[in-house]
Amino acid sequence: xxxxxxxxxxxxxxxxxxxxxxxxxxxxxxxxxxxxxxxxxxxxxxxxxxxxxxxxxxxxxxxxxxxxxxxxxxxxxxxxxxxxxxxxxxxxxxxxxxxxxxxxxxxxxxxxxxxxxxxxxxxxxxxxxxxxxxxxxxxxxxxxxxxxxxxxxxxxxxxxxxxxxxxxxxxxxxxxxxxxxxxxxxxxxxxxxxxxxxxxxxxxxxxxxxxxxxxxxxxxxxxxxxxxxxxxxxxxxxxxxxxxxxxxxxxxxxxxxxxxxxxxxxxxxxxxxxxxxxxxxxxxxxxxxxxxxxxxxxxxxxxxxxxxxxxxxxxxxxxxxxxxxxxxxxxxxxxx
Amino acid sequence: xxxxxxxxxxxxxxxxxxxxxxxxxxxxxxxxxxxxxxxxxxxxxxxxxxxxxxxxxxxxxxxxxxxxxxxxxxxxxxxxxxxxxxxxxxxxxxxxxxxxxxxxxxxxxxxxxxxxxxxxxxxxxxxxxxxxxxxxxxxxxxxxxxxxxxxxxxxxxxxxxxxxxxxxxxxxxxxxxxxxxxxxxxxxxxxxxxxxxxxxxxxxxxxxxxxxxxxxxxxxxxxxxxxxxxxxxxxxxxxxxxxxxxxxxxxxxxxxxxxxxxxxxxxxxxxxxxxxxxxxxxxxxxxxxxxxxxx
Numbered sequence: 001x002x003x004x005x006x007x008x009x010x011x012x013x014x015x016x017x018x019x020x021x022x023x024x025x026x027x028x029x030x031x032x033x034x035x036x037x038x039x040x041x042x043x044x045x046x047x048x049x050x051x052x053x054x055x056x057x058x059x060x061x062x063x064x065x066x067x068x069x070x071x072x073x074x075x076x077x078x079x080x081x082x083x084x085x086x087x088x089x090x091x092x093x094x095x096x097x098x099x100x101x102x103x104x105x106x107x108x109x110x111x112x113x114x115x116x117x118x119x120x121x122x123x124x125x126x127x128x129x130x131x132x133x134x135x136x137x138x139x140x141x142x143x144x145x146x147x148x149x150x151x152x153x154x155x156x157x158x159x160x161x162x163x164x165x166x167x168x169x170x171x172x173x174x175x176x177x178x179x180x181x182x183x184x185x186x187x188x189x190x191x192x193x194x195x196x197x198x199x200x201x202x203x204x205x206x207x208x209x210x211x212x213x214x215x216x217x218x219x220x221x222x223x224x225x226x227x228x229x230x231x232x233x234x235x236x237x238x239x240x241x242x243x244x245x246x247x248x249x250x251x252x253x254x255x256x257x258x259x260x261x262x263x264x265x266x267x268x269x270x271x272x273x274x275x276x277x278x279x280x281x282x283x284x285x286x287x288x289x290x291x292x293x294x295x296x297x298x299x300x301x302x303x304x305x306x307x308x309x310x311x312x313x314x315x316x317x318x319x320x321x322x323x324x325x326x327x328x329x330x331x332x333x334x335x336x
Numbered sequence: 337x338x339x340x341x342x343x344x345x346x347x348x349x350x351x352x353x354x355x356x357x358x359x360x361x362x363x364x365x366x367x368x369x370x371x372x373x374x375x376x377x378x379x380x381x382x383x384x385x386x387x388x389x390x391x392x393x394x395x396x397x398x399x400x401x402x403x404x405x406x407x408x409x410x411x412x413x414x415x416x417x418x419x420x421x422x423x424x425x426x427x428x429x430x431x432x433x434x435x436x437x438x439x440x441x442x443x444x445x446x447x448x449x450x451x452x453x454x455x456x457x458x459x460x461x462x463x464x465x466x467x468x469x470x471x472x473x474x475x476x477x478x479x480x481x482x483x484x485x486x487x488x489x490x491x492x493x494x495x496x497x498x499x500x501x502x503x504x505x506x507x508x509x510x511x512x513x514x515x516x517x518x519x520x521x522x523x524x525x526x527x528x529x530x531x532x533x534x535x536x537x538x539x540x541x542x543x544x545x546x547x548x549x550x551x552x553x554x555x556x557x558x559x560x561x562x563x564x565x566x567x568x569x570x571x572x573x574x575x576x577x578x579x580x581x582x583x584x585x586x587x588x589x590x591x592x593x594x595x596x597x598x599x600x601x602x603x604x605x606x607x608x609x610x611x612x613x614x615x616x617x618x619x620x621x622x623x624x625x626x627x628x629x630x631x
Contacts, residue, residue, distance in 0.1 A: 048432050059510075060446055065461075066457075069464075077470070139358070142350045142354045148351065149340045149344050161365050161366070163619070165566070167567060168368075168369065168611070168612050171595050171604055209357045209364075239349040240353075267454065286455070286456035307460050308457075310457050
């Protein structure tokens, strides 16, 4: 919930991305930029490549090490000279961190993680993404295309809160979560139990609406022509049908962009789970990893394996959605 | 005014659509904000049952809290280092990747990879890289004879914050790069053509066209960069835990400790409002400076 500000802003760049991509494809046009086709450029080109390759190596080396070390045993990781390619390839770091398969007593003594940390993260991040995208879209549609008393006032309140950093609401939300009525042993007045503390509810619900996400989607929906909605109304479609069948399909690129960033933010959220979750069985992956560092300072092989697993979904989603996102723009043909 | 009620009835479905978002928003943002404000006027210890009203005492304590001021200084240090550096690296990469070269997409993806890495995973990785016994940095620096003995990256008082900054630059440069690339590609080609006819070289074109045209992008990155970096927490929690000797205790880390180590919810809320006010003022100043420079 709190890390979301940072990543939410990234959505801005993705919303403008289609324009970038399209022009980027117009290769002949680009050739004329920069130094052109002079001999001056022929030399400069090699220097540019040199800088870019050197930079890429610096950027990627930590990852290469991470992946390599995750397949090494502890003594190899601690060897005097680092092995960029494992000499004794092993998956024991992964098995131990996930606590899967048969583990020896020594391995158990080194400490184990829990595969549920990753399923917890997947469940929470997916729920947050689906609910937030849906709720954001509903609100954005109403703010963009409907006229009703109170609209501007409510929208203004949403806008005004966008400046407030998440840390301000962190503490009150902890108390609010604790006093949700009728949950976690609470009575109808929210007293007596622990409410949504230490539960999936507490992880999911506060993240299901984002003022920033609503704002972005609203801007996008403003560009949908009113005639389209009126035509659907004349055809006898009810309001929800218009939203579901006309508005949402036109917003797929924007929805996808905001969903990707919501998922990323939810997947790596750390401070909020750190505060409200106490049972190891309910840890999301970042919390499990971070507290594992605190408890087992030296089990680096497990930590590396856990880090790789928690990075993998983000890499996959990025690889898959980047393409889909761009194709979505081309298909809908909506203003890019 | 007269027609409000009929209009509300006619547009009832709009309220239904808005309801789920509005309810959640009201509870976890609006009510939470008001509640946070209420907390700042109370000595609200989560463990003590008695939570007395103390007026402005929390605010007075905050202003004179040397540790809080130190955390502000640390946060400013962190921001002053990581934001401009990340933007500079991002801009350089964007300018290079905007040239007509091969493998642009591949380079872009490689540089963007750290951005999508979960912060916790990246922090664990860099904690190891900085390790003074087995870490890669010290190993290669020693091997290259650039240093005589291992540097205590994360446990030396004057080195811990630069180490965290370096890690953050690695994490964030890819994001600046992507935003700058979008900005670069919106600069009209004609400007470059005209400059070329006037005999402007590549450096002159960069200085007189590219950089001025990128000013809105730079402002955008600066504003959100500062907002984001004032809220830094995860790297600190995992890599240094605020140490050594509080040298990396940033504002949010300090607030976290006040709230969930000492359970001083009232005081911690006051500190959080301090953060909010600070961010608000800094953002306002940036926008004002930007507008003035524009005239």
